[in-house]
Amino acid sequence: MSNLLQGVNLYLIGMMGVGKTTIGRLLTKELGYRFVDTDDVIAQATGKSINQIFAEEGEAGFRQLESDVLSQVCAFTKLTIATGGGIVLRRENWGYLHHGLIVWLDVPVEIIYSRLAEDTTRPLLQDADPKGKLRSLLEQRTPLYSQADLHITEREGDTPEDIAKRILEAIPGVLKPQASR
Ligand SMILES: Nc1ncnc2c1ncn2[C@@H]1O[C@H](COP(=O)(O)OP(=O)(O)OP(=O)(O)O)[C@@H](O)[C@H]1O
């Protein structure tokens, strides 16, 4: 399995709570890759939580840090990269993402909401109507997430292992020729 992607990075995109970290770790093991989470890198590099960065520097400040981290990470190979839910918003980020294979994990809002209802670490969900906010974010971002190479929709009862297996099976069909990278 370790040669499946020929060293090409695998980027997981999608809304918060869709399973990027959980599934990313499973894929990393199967591929013999290393795992990177852009939110974690930002928190480690700044010594601040994502909430703190949003509070002190605003969303624009956070997005700049996110682009900086992505631009550095994409220089490496053999990585599975779990990205922040909003990484698709900046056009420049797509230039970096397209160096690798991009997988969109698509999960219904009801399920995302049930997973994150008790979570206070998502600044964008600190809203009077978090479910409505999730819906509008997903609606706004769907055309962007749709630019992924692979669109994986979670079906009812799918475990993270099931989804990781589906991604691995689909990779050969969407792998771009190396010369184009
Ligand atoms: N297929 C699944 N079935 C059930 N629970 C799941 C599934 N995938 C992920 N989860 C659970 O949902 C929660 C969110 O998953 P995870 O942290 O991997 O999402 P994420 O996309 O990395 O979120 P974030 O954007 O916050 O980084 C975790 O508690 C995880 O165990």
Ligand SMILES: O=C(O)C1=C[C@@H](O)[C@@H](O)[C@H](O)C1
């Ligand atoms: O969906 C988003 O815009 C975000 C998702 C998280 O991964 C973090 O990157 C941050 O909370 C913003």
Ligand SMILES: [Mg+2]
């Ligand atoms: Mg995560």
